[in-house]
Amino acid sequence: MTEPIHASANLSVEAFDPGASSLTGAVDPAVMAELLSIRSSIDNFDATLVYLLAERFKATQRVGVLKAKHQLPAGDPNRELAQIQRLRALAESAHLDPAFAEKFLNFIISEVIHHHQAISESHSAVAATGVVPVVSVDGQSFVAAPAEPTKISQPKSDGGTQSQ
Numbered sequence: 001m002t003e004p005i006h007a008s009a010n011l012s013v014e015a016f017d018p019g020a021s022s023l024t025g026a027v028d029p030a031v032m033a034e035l036l037s038i039r040s041s042i043d044n045f046d047a048t049l050v051y052l053l054a055e056r057f058k059a060t061q062r063v064g065v066l067k068a069k070h071q072l073p074a075g076d077p078n079r080e081l082a083q084i085q086r087l088r089a090l091a092e093s094a095h096l097d098p099a100f101a102e103k104f105l106n107f108i109i110s111e112v113i114h115h116h117q118a119i120s121e122s123h124s125a126v127a128a129t130g131v132v133p134v135v136s137v138d139g140q141s142f143v144a145a146p147a148e149p150t151k152i153s154q155p156k157s158d159g160g161t162q163s164q
């Protein structure tokens, strides 16, 4: 495959077909069986990556709220440089291409900085308009007001409210 595949919709996790392949029928069955066996490990790694990334973004969202509250800049270049140098060294010792590790971290950091800018903008909008936006951290909703982030009630599916 030379071009990335773009899926047009999310399927449920249960609908995932671990045997999906463009090679079906075109490869020796024993080779196919070995391929599928290795792929089942790849699928486990990919699932773990998603969970790890989700946890990382939860942490960086909290940093974003803290920065907005104290009017700190979204990016921190010295921190990023230190992270990249560390990750490159880790990659080297793990026999992973350091250039790839750097590209991957920069990709994530640039997304985080966009999130922080968005949090900061909605935070400033409170001061300008008095309309209080809500930010989501750890799956919980917080009022992004200039004061301490305050947990708020969320509507329950039965129409009532629950305090988080």
Ligand SMILES: C=C(O[C@@H]1C=C(C(=O)O)C=C[C@H]1O)C(=O)O
Residues within 6 Å of the ligand: 060, 063, 074, 075, 076, 077, 079, 080, 083, 108, 109, 112, 113, 116
């Ligand atoms: C999360 C932060 O904000 C930004 C994003 C970073 C990251 O994703 O690790 C690191 C530095 C900042 O540019 C932070 O300052 O810690």
